[in-house]
Amino acid sequence: MAFFERHKVMSQFLIQVNGGAYGSTGSFRALKFCQSALAQGHTIVGVFFYQDGVYNSNALLTPASDEFDIHTAWQALSEAHQITLTNCVSAAWRRGILSPQDALDNAKPQWNAATSFTMGGLGELVAGIEQAERLVCF
Incomplete structure (x- = not known):
């Protein structure tokens, strides 16, 4: 067994998503990065949606049945x-x-953010940066 396989270093990532749910690839690439990192044993300390990235939380998104539901x-x-x-x-x-x-x-009169998404400020982003070893932006 190689040295690096025996001494695998795991990282803690904070992910920042700036890309909208549809119309750019940022959100999809961020999701795939998270899935891959987790599969390799890394930790995702949180995902912060910023700029158009907040569109990912819209509970009213209704993609066609043959489209990926991000x-x-x-x-x-x-x-x-x-x-x-x-x-x-x-x-x-x-x-x-x-x-x-x-x-x-x-x-x-109404709201549209899915309840699995919390609202926070840049303070939450800074706290996540302090907790994580790496910030990765999409």
Whole structure:
């Protein structure tokens, strides 16, 4: 057995997703990176959705039956590996993505963020960076 196989170093990653659910490959590549890293024994400390990445949390996304459902895939990854999915609240509000509490606080008649995604600020991103060994942005 080679030295590197016996002394495999595992990393802790924080993932930042800037790409929307559809229209770019960023979110899909981030999801595949997470799946691959986890399969190799690495840890994902969290996923932070920023800029257009917040669109991944929209519970109203309804892709065609023959299309990949990235929204559901993020939720499944989160549930299977207890990975926190955090939206940048400012980016989300600017793009019309609201949690139930955000809708209530802002007197909006409805909300559309899936409850498996939490709202947070850049403080959560910084805390994740401090916890992780590497930040990978898509």
